[in-house]
Amino acid sequence: MTNFLEVKNLTMRFGGLTAVDSxxxxxxxxxxxxxxxxxxxxxxxxxxxxxxxYTPTEGQVLLRGEDISGLHMHEVARRGVVRTFQHSTLFxxxxxxxxxxxxxxxxxxxxxxxxxxxxxxxDRHGAEARxxxxxxxxxxxxxxxxxxxxxxxxxxxxxxxxxxYASHPDVILLDEPFTGMNPEETRQMMDLMERLKADGITILxxxxxxxxxxxxxxxxxxxxxxxxxxxxxxxxxxxxxxVIEAYLGxxxxxx
Amino acid sequence: xxxxxxxxxxxxxxxxxxxxxxxxxxxxxxxxxINVLLVASYRLLTLTGEWSLGHVVIMGxxxxxxxxxxxxxxxxxxxxxxxxGVAAALIAVLLSFPLFRMxxxxxxxxxxxxxxxxxxxxxxxxDPFGGAKGIKGIDPMPDFSIGFYQFDFFEPTSYYYFAGxxxxxxxxxxxxxxxxxxxxxxHAVHWxxxxxxxxxxxxxxxxxxAFAIASGFAGISGALLAHYVGTINxxxxxxxxxxxxxxxxxxxxxxxxxxPILGCVVLTVINEIVLRELGLEQMRPLIYGAIMIxxxxxxxxxxxxxxxxxxxxxxxxxAAQRSPAE
Numbered sequence: 001m002t003n004f005l006e007v008k009n010l011t012m013r014f015g016g017l018t019a020v021d022s023x024x025x026x027x028x029x030x031x032x033x034x035x036x037x038x039x040x041x042x043x044x045x046x047x048x049x050x051x052x053x054y055t056p057t058e059g060q061v062l063l064r065g066e067d068i069s070g071l072h073m074h075e076v077a078r079r080g081v082v083r084t085f086q087h088s089t090l091f092x093x094x095x096x097x098x099x100x101x102x103x104x105x106x107x108x109x110x111x112x113x114x115x116x117x118x119x120x121x122x123d124r125h126g127a128e129a130r131x132x133x134x135x136x137x138x139x140x141x142x143x144x145x146x147x148x149x150x151x152x153x154x155x156x157x158x159x160x161x162x163x164x165y166a167s168h169p170d171v172i173l174l175d176e177p178f179t180g181m182n183p184e185e186t187r188q189m190m191d192l193m194e195r196l197k198a199d200g201i202t203i204l205x206x207x208x209x210x211x212x213x214x215x216x217x218x219x220x221x222x223x224x225x226x227x228x229x230x231x232x233x234x235x236x237x238x239x240x241x242x243v244i245e246a247y248l249g250x251x252x253x254x255x
Numbered sequence: 256x257x258x259x260x261x262x263x264x265x266x267x268x269x270x271x272x273x274x275x276x277x278x279x280x281x282x283x284x285x286x287x288x289i290n291v292l293l294v295a296s297y298r299l300l301t302l303t304g305e306w307s308l309g310h311v312v313i314m315g316x317x318x319x320x321x322x323x324x325x326x327x328x329x330x331x332x333x334x335x336x337x338x339x340g341v342a343a344a345l346i347a348v349l350l351s352f353p354l355f356r357m358x359x360x361x362x363x364x365x366x367x368x369x370x371x372x373x374x375x376x377x378x379x380x381x382d383p384f385g386g387a388k389g390i391k392g393i394d395p396m397p398d399f400s401i402g403f404y405q406f407d408f409f410e411p412t413s414y415y416y417f418a419g420x421x422x423x424x425x426x427x428x429x430x431x432x433x434x435x436x437x438x439x440x441x442h443a444v445h446w447x448x449x450x451x452x453x454x455x456x457x458x459x460x461x462x463x464x465a466f467a468i469a470s471g472f473a474g475i476s477g478a479l480l481a482h483y484v485g486t487i488n489x490x491x492x493x494x495x496x497x498x499x500x501x502x503x504x505x506x507x508x509x510x511x512x513x514x515p516i517l518g519c520v521v522l523t524v525i526n527e528i529v530l531r532e533l534g535l536e537q538m539r540p541l542i543y544g545a546i547m548i549x550x551x552x553x554x555x556x557x558x559x560x561x562x563x564x565x566x567x568x569x570x571x572x573x574a575a576q577r578s579p580a581e
Binding site for chain 2: 051053072073074077078082083084085089090091092093094098101102103105106108110111112115116118120123124127163164167
């Protein structure tokens with residue numbers, strides 16, 4: 001049986017620097033998978049290679065057995081792997097509803113000729129219904145006409161996920177979703193992720209916040225200095241000597 | 256229904272307009288109509304965040320194509336105008352391959368260079384393009400009658416009605432595109448191309464699409480110009496006119512559909528009516544420069560921001576009003 005999402009010997013070199021060194025791991029369908037490691041471990045680089053933002057120097061990213069490494073970001077997205085961004089990357093000038101409508105680009109592909117003549121009414125209604133559904137899922141349905149840039153930090157984060165969710169993804173890649181959140185917001189965000197999982201969506205998270213990761217993930221891959229370090233469930237990782245050493249050992253910076 | 260009445264009244268005013276003007280003012284009105292299409296098509300390109308300096312040359316591509324098709328192959332004039340637009344769009348698609356490797360300022364300069372290359376080709380190759388003297392004696396639009404009105408295309412009023420009809424259709428199409436999901440995607444590409452890509456948008460394709468559509472309509476405006484004036488040459492499409500287009504767009508504002516059109520109309524009226532009456536038309540670049548600096552300083556969101564304010568006040572105590580974002 002082919003694996004759902006598999007990273008095989010993934011390597012990224014920037015000039016002489018090897019940011020990620022033949023990393024391999026597998027993500028099971030329908031799980032929440034965490035990717036952790038101290039600062040500079042190459043987590044975000046790995047993430048960028050999976051989402052098509054970078055082309056790996058070596059190695060492969062396999063989705064249901066198909067090699068998707070080196071594809072453009074929109075081509076990766078069209079295969080069902082949708083990412084979010086660090087910080088609050090949104091269409092700040094557009095309204096909340098319009099943001100979510102951009103997210104429905106894939107299920108409801110716009111057609112310019114139909115749009116001019118007015119034959120795309122069904123598609124427009126469908127896209128709007130899907131966008132509203134996604135916003136309701138994340139509790140943003142009361143803010144449809146607000147500008148995305150005017151939202152609070154927590155709402156902006158939720159909107160970022162709603163834009164991704166609106167496109168009916170199979171996998172959502174979340175890049176540090178808990179950064180800059182207070183414990184209450186973190187807890188709400190964790191609830192939302194559990195609900196995404198219950199919806200059948202596979203989630204891969206890159207994160208610093210250990211508490212959130214430990215409480216949320218089914219499987220965790222830990223990396224350090226670009227290399228695979230350990231893999232397992234939360235308890236396993238928490239007690240893994242190599243992980244403890246990477247985070248706490250020596251004079252190294254604690255994430 | 257009152258909105259519908261406003262449109263009818265506006266249309267009636269546009270039909271009545273040339274009858275209150277002198278012959279030379281009627282001619283200016285024709286140029287204004289053509290320029291409205293030019294600047295409105297330019298706005299579609301700016302939707303994706305790119306500002307080009309080659310737009311006027313692309314307009315020239317439409318003019319040359321339409322002129323040559325009628326002269327060499329005897330193509331019926333309205334058909335050749337459409338072909339002019341198609342040719343301009345195709346040239347834009349070709350240009351997009353080198354140009355869309357660049358962004359922002361580099362795209363601006365790249366588009367200028369590409370435009371100059373096309374212009375120099377017109378000058379260099381005398382055989383089809385007529386060299387620096389350009390093409391003379393372009394077939395005019397053939398006269399025809401629609402029963403109650405006789406179109407005589409040596410009369411500027413007739414050409415104004417004809418061009419106005421075409422321009423209104425083109426503006427309607429541009430408007431439909433902007434208000435469609437395609438238009439929303441253009442905005443998305445402008446504000447966050449990475450996030451748009453992550454949502455499955457082929458950013459490169461959408462930028463090319465906007466460039467091609469904008470160029471196509473610019474080509475149609477060029478063809479309208481060619482068959483009105485009857486003669487075109489490479490210098491008619493040089494950077495001077497491009498600077499005017501930029502000024503119209505900046506003074507009018509590019510946040511709304513009507514902003515650049517407003518800029519074009521107001522500045523043309525100031526220029527042709529007021530300055531000409533005062534005998535100051537020689538100072539046009541100076542005064543245009545001053546207007547541009549003043550509007551950037553005191554009206555950074557363009558003339559459209561005045562209209563927005565006025566209509567918001569009239570909307571009055573309706574639903575919760577939000578102040579426009581700074």
